[in-house]
Amino acid sequence: MVEPTEQDSEQTAPQKLTEEREFEKILQFIKSSFKLDLTSYRRNFVFRHLRSRMHDVRCPTASRYISLLQEKPEELRDFVDTLSINVTHFFRDxxxxxxxxxxxxxxxxxxxxxxxxxxxxxxxxxxxxxxxxxxxxxxxxxxxxxxxxxxxxxxxxxxxxxxxxxxxxxxxxxxxxxxxxxxxxxxxxxxxxxxxxxxxxxxxxxxxxxxxxxxxxxxxxxxxxxxxxxxxxxxxxxxxxxxxxxxxxxxxxxxxxxxxxxxxxxxxxxxxxxxxxxxxxxxxx
Ligand SMILES: C[S@@+](CC[C@H](N)C(=O)[O-])C[C@H]1O[C@@H](n2cnc3c(N)ncnc32)[C@H](O)[C@@H]1O
The missing domain is CATH 3.40.50.150 (Vaccinia Virus protein VP39)
Structure with missing residues (x-):
């Protein structure tokens, strides 16, 4: 798996901006198609996990990842699971x-x-x-x-x-x-x-x-x-x-x-x- 922070530091400012725009497209697609709004989470947090997930499922671009979400909607749950944002249990603490x-x-x-x-x-x-x-x-x-x-x-x-x-x-x-x-x-x-x-x-x-x-x-x-x-x-x-x-x-x-x-x-x-x-x-x- 790619170490996201390393990749972060290797990127030039324009590369980072392009990548951020790509990620924003994916978040907007998820919001409009699945009614799940991930845009309120800290950007660094979501982007880091998105970068890693896209690497794992071999989708180097936003359009490829959006196609994957369209063909295989279960991918959304798998991605969201990597964020651990739904994790909970009875009498937690x-x-x-x-x-x-x-x-x-x-x-x-x-x-x-x-x-x-x-x-x-x-x-x-x-x-x-x-x-x-x-x-x-x-x-x-x-x-x-x-x-x-x-x-x-x-x-x-x-x-x-x-x-x-x-x-x-x-x-x-x-x-x-x-x-x-x-x-x-x-x-x-x-x-x-x-x-x-x-x-x-x-x-x-x-x-x-x-x-x-x-x-x-x-x-x-x-x-x-x-x-x-x-x-x-x-x-x-x-x-x-x-x-x-x-x-x-x-x-x-x-x-x-x-x-x-x-x-x-x-x-x-x-x-x-x-x-x-x-x-x-x-x-x-
Ligand atoms: C880790 S769970 C917390 C569950 C439970 N409160 C606990 O502590 O075990 C976080 C939840 O926050 C929800 N969430 C995230 N952003 C939210 C928002 N802007 N408004 C309401 N709920 C949100 C997520 O959908 C997720 O179900």
Whole structure:
């Protein structure tokens, strides 16, 4: 496989520009033909993987690669897999979910007071194929098993329609459960066929999936907790700043934001740190 950074440094400026134009053509083709917008990801990141993929499938030009995508549309999934942008699993970083359940949820419920009915609203932003929102639903179901007066609403969004279709289907390979307690797997999933499990309807009905672009669409509003994990690493610093402003608008008073361990909230005026280890933040009013 070509070492992309080496090739980068060998290129002259005009060569680089030509290559970038070719790559842009491919991204536009993918956007218009497959409705998958890869143009919001950091260019260097996408280009590096595109260069490497085109080398592996022996397509030296944009037109050759576009022809390949037309003849063999499965190529798109293979390319996207090389970006690892859809990678996820149930209870990814289980300690974060544990802290959410033990510390954050009780704080949210306390702040809601003693009313008859209470609603907790969670937004799983960039939910991929649904493992994150279903994990949250399972956790909340476990926590509120004997509290029917507490209503749970989870809105799960992603820009990728294929990922959302997989989420709606709710069938998962056993490898997706590597951080899942066996008791929860048995309780909330039904084995369907060879090492595959389907989410049960009592969990499924707590989650509503919706197509949504984090960078261009308006944020959801009046949210108690936003999970947005393992997506902003692919965005530029400006895009991340925009996203934090949107999340600030989307959260209700004192709402929480949970990001991935490798990610950081830059703007200290918008959010205070609640748990730096688990990357949990709280909205500053
Ligand atoms: C690695 S997955 C993260 C899944 C889950 N949050 C987790 O941490 O396991 C990243 C997801 O971000 C989605 N994504 C990328 N750009 C997006 C955008 N601009 N708006 C919404 N979702 C986006 C991708 O489609 C992908 O499903």
């Amino acid at each position: 289980a300690d974060v979910f544990g802290t959410f359940a033990k510390t954050i949820v009780p704080e949210i419920m306390k702040a809601k007071g003693d009313g008859e009915q209470k609603l907790i609203r969670v937004w799983s932003a960039a939910c991929a194929s649904g493992q994150e929102p279903y994990s949250i639903a399972i956790l909340l179901k476990e926590l509120f098993a004997d509290k029917p007066q507490i209503l749970i609403k989870i809105v799960a969004t992603d820009v990728d329609s294929d990922a959302l279709a997989r989420a709606e289907k709710g069938e998962y390979d056993i490898r997706d459960f590597r951080e899942t307690d066996k008791k929860l797997l048995d309780k909330y999933f039904t084995p369907v066929y060879n090492k595959c499990y389907r989410i049960n309807d009592d969990v499924r009905r707590l989650v509503r999936f919706q197509k949504h672009n984090l960078l261009t669409d308006e944020p959801l509003k009046f949210i108690d907790v936003i999970f947005c994990r393992n997506v902003m690493i692919y965005f530029s610093r400006e895009q991340q700043d925009l996203l934090f402003r949107k999340f600030h608008q989307g959260l209700g008073f004192n709402g929480y934001l949970i990001i991935a361990k490798v990610e950081t909230v830059w703007d200290k005026a918008l959010f205070s740190v609640v748990d730096s280890n688990h990357k949990i933040y709280q909205k500053i009013a």
